[in-house]
Amino acid sequence: MALMSENLIPFKKHVFVCNGESCTRNGSAAVKAKFVEELKARGLLRKKAIKGDHMCTDCSSVGFCDIGPAVLVYPDGVWYAHVQPEDVTEIIESHLIGGQPVERLVKNRVPSEEGQ
Amino acid sequence: MALMSENLIPFKKHVFVCNGESCTRNGSAAVKAKFVEELKARGLLRKKAIKGDHMCTDCSSVGFCDIGPAVLVYPDGVWYAHVQPEDVTEIIESHLIGGQPVERLVKNRVPSEEGQ
Numbered sequence: 001m002a003l004m005s006e007n008l009i010p011f012k013k014h015v016f017v018c019n020g021e022s023c024t025r026n027g028s029a030a031v032k033a034k035f036v037e038e039l040k041a042r043g044l045l046r047k048k049a050i051k052g053d054h055m056c057t058d059c060s061s062v063g064f065c066d067i068g069p070a071v072l073v074y075p076d077g078v079w080y081a082h083v084q085p086e087d088v089t090e091i092i093e094s095h096l097i098g099g100q101p102v103e104r105l106v107k108n109r110v111p112s113e114e115g116q
Numbered sequence: 117m118a119l120m121s122e123n124l125i126p127f128k129k130h131v132f133v134c135n136g137e138s139c140t141r142n143g144s145a146a147v148k149a150k151f152v153e154e155l156k157a158r159g160l161l162r163k164k165a166i167k168g169d170h171m172c173t174d175c176s177s178v179g180f181c182d183i184g185p186a187v188l189v190y191p192d193g194v195w196y197a198h199v200q201p202e203d204v205t206e207i208i209e210s211h212l213i214g215g216q217p218v219e220r221l222v223k224n225r226v227p228s229e230e231g232q
Contacts (some may be wrong), residue, residue, distance in 0.1 A: 059132060063164065111126070
């Protein structure tokens, strides 16, 4: 692989929170804020000078427009739907730290089984 | 896993193009447009009623602010930097279709080797 830039540090998982119109209307900004707050409090957040090993980034619509805040965790390829701020701790503890996705909120996987 | 919603179809790879301030200033919108155009022309794009197996989504800054348009391909965890519109065909043909990342543009991987 190419040499890593010195301003890039290793990290493990990348969380995307949809900020499309519908997700925003259904509270995705609060979900994103909760991820950032909790990851930061646990020393897991990477953002500019903050050197954790998890990143949390906004993304545009992924087509879950009817079911509320979408959260994608990559490289795992786990798509959560209808995530509320009160679900964030569970996703962080069970999935990001523990490696076990929160199945009741999982809506899709990438690559999906049928797509392989 | 949870049952798939009928409006979700399988797909294989998810391309994110950074639309942060610096990437935008360095032409990321043209890179995104080129991905969408080429994926659509090849029948690979998924977007609303279009039923391809690759998605292309904007994302906010991932910290490559000094080196121009960042393109992330998940679930592969391959991060490209300084992507120009003229690189898009190669990324689609070599990486998305052929499975071989375009190494000269690879800047980081997730999870990174040091992070595992």
